[in-house]
Amino acid sequence: MEDIKKFISKYIGAIIGVIVAILILCTRLYELILAIVVLLLGLFIGNYVQQNKEEVKEKIKKFIDRL
Secondary structure (H helix, E strand, O other), X not given: OHHHHHHHHHXXXXXXXXXXXXXXXXXXXXXXXXXXXXXXXXXXXXXXXXXXXXXXXXXXXXXXXXX
16 A cells, blocks of 8 residues: 555656546647647747748748759
8 A cells, every 4th residue: 555655746747747648638638739839939930930030031042042
């Protein structure tokens, strides 16, 4: 019994993580999470391009020239 308590207290974070992952998979919530991540990634890329227009233009020109 003491060993079980020690194991649970040592790995409580991993156990909670597994339970949360199982709940996400069972409820198909991962599709929503993936959509939110893609939207945030698009937001950050769009903001970066807007803030650094000239630098992005140069990088795209160099990339096209390599092709």
